[in-house]
Amino acid sequence: MSIGSLLNTARTAMNVHQTAIQIASQNVSNAETPGYSRQRAELTASVHRGKAFTLGDIGYLDDDGYLFLCDRAKDVIISGGVNIFPAEVEAVLHGHPAVGDVAVIGVPDSEWGESVKAVVEPAAGTPPSSMLEDELVAFCRDRLAHYKCPRTVDFRDELPRTDTGKLLKRLLRDEYWREQPVGDGTKT
Secondary structure, three states: OOOEOEEEEEEEEEEOOOOOEEEEOOOOOOOOOOOOOOOOHHHHHOOOOOEEEEOOOEEEEOOOEEEEEEEHHEEEEEEEEEEEEEHHHHHHHHHHEEEEEEEEEEEOOOOOOOEEEEEEEOOOOOOOOOOHHHHHHHHHHHOOOOOHHHHHHHHOOOOOOOOOEOHHHHHHHHHOOOOOOOOOOOOO
């Protein structure tokens, strides 16, 4: 989905370098954003790229200059060296009538580094089952490149959310990455 075209009058330069969106503007500088994260100085430092500023969004500009957001950098699944955007898989799964809500995350995979897992909150009145898991994977395989499809599906009564309703994928990822040995490239 496009968020629109960039305004020339905004005097903002935007680069989509390796899919990470970076914004450079006379209104954004290290001095003007010293407290991006008041609790974590390293997070504030991590959003600055020279004279550019990034919040971790991934996207691209089309030929007409429209900006399209794909996902958040921290959510991207890297499986066998290929980037998989969870939002794309989630959009497909949301189209299945048995899915009430879904989070797609990368989980440890000894062969590929990460594999795609869907964590599904079934729609009201839909019981979770291995048959439903197979159905959801097949549903994705009919609509996505096979490498993007979940290898497994877990079911939850409720997905973790903040008080404002934001999905907490980090908590889900932590459950699956917790048992990895230290120094393994654990995602945070």
